[in-house]
Each structure stands twice: as C-alpha cells, then as structure tokens.
Amino acid sequence: MYTPLFACIDGKFLSADQRDGQDVRDPATGALLGRLPWTTAADLDAALAAAQRAFERWRDSSPVERSAILRRAADLTRERAEEIGRAITLDNGKPLADAVAEVINGAEFLDWHAEECRRIYGRVVPARDPSIRQLVTREPVGVCAAFSPWNFPFGQAIKKVAAAVGAGCAMVLKGPEESPSAVVALARIMHDAGLPPGVLNIVWGAPAEVSRHLIQSPIVRKLSFTGSVPVGKQLAAMAGAHMKRMSMELGGHAPVLVFADADVEQAADALANRKLRNAGQTCISPSRFYVQASVYDRFVSRFTQAVEAVKVGHGLDDGVQMGPLIHDRRLNAVHDLVEDAVGQGGELVTGGRRLGDAGHFYAPTIVAGLPDSARLMTEEPFGPVAAIVPFTGFDEAVARANSLPYGLAAYVFTGALKTANAAARALEAGMVNINHFGMAFPELPFGGIKDSGIGSEGGTETFDSYLVIKMITEM
Numbered sequence: 001m002y003t004p005l006f007a008c009i010d011g012k013f014l015s016a017d018q019r020d021g022q023d024v025r026d027p028a029t030g031a032l033l034g035r036l037p038w039t040t041a042a043d044l045d046a047a048l049a050a051a052q053r054a055f056e057r058w059r060d061s062s063p064v065e066r067s068a069i070l071r072r073a074a075d076l077t078r079e080r081a082e083e084i085g086r087a088i089t090l091d092n093g094k095p096l097a098d099a100v101a102e103v104i105n106g107a108e109f110l111d112w113h114a115e116e117c118r119r120i121y122g123r124v125v126p127a128r129d130p131s132i133r134q135l136v137t138r139e140p141v142g143v144c145a146a147f148s149p150w151n152f153p154f155g156q157a158i159k160k161v162a163a164a165v166g167a168g169c170a171m172v173l174k175g176p177e178e179s180p181s182a183v184v185a186l187a188r189i190m191h192d193a194g195l196p197p198g199v200l201n202i203v204w205g206a207p208a209e210v211s212r213h214l215i216q217s218p219i220v221r222k223l224s225f226t227g228s229v230p231v232g233k234q235l236a237a238m239a240g241a242h243m244k245r246m247s248m249e250l251g252g253h254a255p256v257l258v259f260a261d262a263d264v265e266q267a268a269d270a271l272a273n274r275k276l277r278n279a280g281q282t283c284i285s286p287s288r289f290y291v292q293a294s295v296y297d298r299f300v301s302r303f304t305q306a307v308e309a310v311k312v313g314h315g316l317d318d319g320v321q322m323g324p325l326i327h328d329r330r331l332n333a334v335h336d337l338v339e340d341a342v343g344q345g346g347e348l349v350t351g352g353r354r355l356g357d358a359g360h361f362y363a364p365t366i367v368a369g370l371p372d373s374a375r376l377m378t379e380e381p382f383g384p385v386a387a388i389v390p391f392t393g394f395d396e397a398v399a400r401a402n403s404l405p406y407g408l409a410a411y412v413f414t415g416a417l418k419t420a421n422a423a424a425r426a427l428e429a430g431m432v433n434i435n436h437f438g439m440a441f442p443e444l445p446f447g448g449i450k451d452s453g454i455g456s457e458g459g460t461e462t463f464d465s466y467l468v469i470k471m472i473t474e475m
C-alpha cells in the first residue's frame, strides 16, 4: 500500500485536494501510485516566512534539545523502516531489502548528527594584550533551501535535514517528484519527534521554478543540492549571483583501476554487485573500468558471469537484486550511450537492450574495448552499464582515470601496498576506495572535488556548510 503524499508548511500537512499536482507512478509497472501536491508561489513564500520565524527561535535552542529530537527521529525511523522502504520500492523501483537498508542507514545519520551537534565548538585565541579576550564562534547560517534527488530518496534528504536541524538552521526542502514518499515520511518523522513547526518545510513543484523562487529569496542564506552536474552548475551560478553559501553533491563517473596483482576474481564479483546497486543510478557507481592487460580477459569473463547472474525484476518480488530505471528519460539516455560505444567499435559483451515492455527495465550491460572518446567513457551513464578497457602501466591508468572533469569516487584493486598508496595520492577524487567499498557511513565525509561538487556531508565536517564563523574581540 502506497502512502498519501503531502507538502508540509509551518507544521501543516497539505494534500493534493484542490491543488495542482502530478501523478506518481511505479517505474516497474507504470501503475499509478498517488498524486503529489504542487506548492504555489504563495505557498513557497509561506514556507519561507515560516522558516524565517522558526529560525529566530531554533537558532537559540540548546544543543541538548536538538540532539534529543534527532535521537527520537532516529528511533521513529527504525520503527517505520519497513513501511517507508516498501513505499520507496514502489515509487523508486529498488529492491525492498535495499530500500529498508537505506532507511536504517538514514537512522544512523540521525544518530550521528544527534551526537555531533553537541560538539559544535568555537575557540579562544590567545590575545596579544592580556586584557583582551578573542573568541571564534560558529553560528547557524540561517534558512536553507535544499533539493534532494530520487536515487536515495530517504538517505540523501536525511543528510541535509539532520545537518540543518542539528546546526540550528531552518530548511525549505524540495524532494524528488519522481520518488516523493520518503521525504513525506521524513517530514512526518521530524514532526512526530517534536521538531517545532516551520523548522522543516517540504515543497513540491516544477524543479526549475521552485529552485529559482527559493534561491532568489533574500530569506534563504544557503543552498544544498544533490543531483546532476549541469543542474548543479546552474543553481550554483544563481546562488553566486546572490552571494549565497552552497554545498553541492553532484555526479561522477567513477574510475576503477584493477592491477594484475589484485585478487581479480574477488574484485570482479564485488564490482558487479556494486555496479548494479540501485540499477547503477548511484553517483559513486563504478563505471569506467581500467584493467591491466595481462588480467583483462580473466576479469571481463568473471565480471560478465557475475553481472549475468543478477536477478532483475520488481523490487517487491523475492530474490530480486536489481529493479527498473527511474523514468524513460534515463532508459533512453543509457541506451544512447551504449549504442554510441558500440558504434565506435566497443564490443557488446552482454545486455544492451530494454527488458520487457512494461516499466523502465534495462539489461545489465557490459561494453568492452571501446575507445576513450566514446561518450560512455566521458559521460556518466547513471544506469546498469559498465565500460571496460585495458591499460598497460600505472601512470597511463591514473592519467586516463583523471582525464575527466569529475572527481567523486575512485576504486583501486591491487595486492601491492606501494601501488595502493601511490594511487590514493594520485587519483583526483573526493573518495578513494582500495580493495573494498567503504563509503556513505555517517562518520565519514562524503563529497566530491572538481565538477563533482563543493563540501561534504557526514563526518565531523557535516555541519561546516550550515555554520558561519564569527570573531569576537572584547576588552
């Protein structure tokens, strides 16, 4: 059973009755799930005004109070994980176990922020004159506008909400219209955990209109966006024009370096699993595979076996490991990249086609031996597609890995410590994983460099972009 959908302004939940809105559909079947209410320009102004009023009080709330609310929210999230996960599977398509795991991981983020928000310290700087006291304090930045994506509809939104709430900010959040149930559930959780009205407001509507309205408002002091690089750049330019702070979690095109001294079979199995997680619709998805020539055939063969063994289907069905793509735009975009790669001489090892007529299923796909100029090697596929090419030496592999403007995640498989250390230093990426996958825990900063973004979510850095520095000197 799907959940009713709401906007939330100043603590009031607004349904789609007597409002414009849009249909929400199951990407696996096309079945209508519900109707999402759109907020009007007047609603957006009401949300901004509510956030401003709430901020005036919330900024002075005690960290103990903020921590307690975040902890209660974590408990409620765990209690409701199964129900929230089921709705995510329906509107996002991912397998139920993955959806529930995403929600539980969200509870861990709430716990982390509940702990860390009690440690938002300033410092005392020794003065040149003993009669002077010099303080550095950190204060909440103000009202934040946030935009969270559909690929981890609970997990991506909770990072922004937990950081804003913990820092003492208020927020107007537009969730993903493709997969909105998780953000509605999150609003309920924060409300039931005792968050005062107006601290978190949820709005919906045409993305470009909502973002323009919010970012241009003088009430908004900070922007947080997770999504594609082109949209991120547009929003960053708008925020820059109004001198607003921002954090950006954008796309990547994660390189994987498999050296001949790696455990090739173990790497192939682990990478196949990661590649197809969320049907490849993950900003950290391994997507450009550079494999040392002497183990290239062995890797391609084992990786293909592992990819072909993955069960694709409706996320609520038993044993399904990969669901559909989110919408038909993604289906077409992914297929165009594969056709271009094959047209440029790549070998279609497996997949390369839509599965069935209903829903947006695309077969797990491998293209091997394609030229570096193929679009699949330069544009983020954001789908269940892996491009595999051989390399000869370390410097060549690193140069090819670093050749794109992206810098989010990178993966290295090697048995040699020296190679691992050299690759960790040389790769231009915000997150480097060596011989395993270890990201997206609340205690670790998550973020990219180059075109992949600005700032980090999680880790002890998590509040940095929600706070401003104030220097006080007194005599």
Ligand code: NAD
Pocket: 147, 148, 149, 150, 151, 175, 176, 177, 178, 207, 208, 209, 211, 212, 226, 227, 228, 229, 231, 234, 235, 249, 250, 251, 252, 282, 283, 329, 330, 380, 382
């Ligand atoms: P898209 O760029 O059309 O939309 C992606 C998301 O951005 C949507 O949820 C949409 O609501 C939002 N968006 C689009 N224009 C906006 C605007 N002007 N203002 C505010 N929000 C806006 O792409 P898509 O096909 O839906 O998704 C695929 C692309 O999105 C991929 O290339 C990937 O890089 C990116 N993406 C990245 C992440 C991530 O975790 N970094 C998550 C989801 C999508």
